Amino acid sequence: MGMNRTGIQMSPLDSRAMQEVEPAIVSSDGVDERALAELRSDYIANADALGSVPLPGTLTGAxxxxxxxxxxxSPQILLDKLGERLAFERTGTRLYDALITKCDIMLTEDMSMTIDDLxxxxxxxxxxxxMVADAIESLGGDPTSQTPSADLVGVESMGLVQVLNDPRTTIAQSLHxxxxxxxxxxxxxxxxxxxxxxxxLAEMVDSFTQALNEEREHLALTQTWYEEAIGLTYGDVEIDDAASLLQAPE
Ligand SMILES: [Fe+2]
Structure with missing residues (x-):
């Protein structure tokens, strides 16, 4: 708990005045929203695509x-999605780099997570x-090119990178x-x-399945660490207690 002043309860007088405003000003006929949507529709209709999958630059590739x-x-779809994984695994590596740096300073003994795990x-x-870079090359693609889906996940993951690199975030927030x-x-x-x-592509199916299993393990581990970090301890919960909480009071 701290000096957070963002809520409306912080200023009862002002919030009452704000809610007593002329109904016309807050009318919900949505004129402004419609104008905004129309403007956006125009942009959407005339927009370019999010880049393209490059043509192979070598003869063998072609x-x-x-x-x-x-x-x-449709090798272009596979190449696009391989480009996506390549971009995301690169970001993933950097996310863990940032978490390791944070844990070097902040990790305490009471968590089961260790720097070695990370x-x-x-x-x-x-x-x-x-592995993905090799797969792209084996299909004749160029792993250094940015495909549309690589661009997409780059934008999607920007927030995650910001959270991890923010010096104020805790280990629990970073794990989230x-x-x-x-x-x-x-x-x-x-x-x-x-x-x-x-x-x-049988060989790729095999190696990608191996990667998928490792990712499943990452998810299970990080989710457990996250829950531990916010103080959830399943060990203390008695099944009977939990069931009785779900029953309606008599
Ligand atoms: Fe992972």
């Missing part, structure tokens, strides 16, 4: 992608990054952002396994 397209596959997950993310990243990681690998399977 042949690989060409053969795949002749077979009726170093290990960080190493997994870095290895996944290299990390859990969000791991949820997204797990979903991303699930999509990638399915896509590789659709393209009949």
């Amino acid at each position: 042949v690989t992608v060409g053969v795949s397209m002749l077979k009726g596959d 170093e290990q997950i960080r190493a997994d993310e870095a290895r996944h990054f290299l 952002a990390i859990v969000t990243a791991e949820l997204s990681d797990k979903a991303g690998w699930e999509t990638l396994v399915a896509l590789a399977d659709e393209h009949g």
Whole structure:
């Protein structure tokens, strides 16, 4: 608890005056909202796409992608999603770097999470990054190019990076952002396994499934650490007590 003055209860007189304003001023006929929506619609209708998947820059690449397209596959979708994983695993590595720096200063003995655990997950993310880069090259793509989905997840994860690098955030708050990243990681690998399977790329299905299992473990671990950090201790909860709380009072 602290000197937070953001709520309306902080100033009863002003808040009463604010609520007594002329009804016309706060009328909900939505004229302004409609004008805003119309303006946005215009932009949406005339907008470019979020970039494109690049054409292969090498002859071997062009042949690989060409053969795949002749077979009726859509290598551009797979390349786009591989670019997405590449971008997100790179960010993931940096998120763990930031968390490790934070834990060097703030981690206390009462948490089961250790810096070694974090170093290990960080190493997994870095290895996944290299695995995806290899996969892109094997399909004739260029891992240094930014695909539309790579751009998308770059924007999505900006908030997570900000949370981790903010010197004021606690370990619990940082873990909240990390859990969000791991949820997204797990979903991303699930999509990638399915896509590789659709393209009949058995080796990729195997290595991506391995990565997916590691991501599942990351999620389970970070979620447990997060709950520990906010003081949840399942060990103390008696099932009978929990059940009686759910029953309506007599
Ligand atoms: Fe992960």
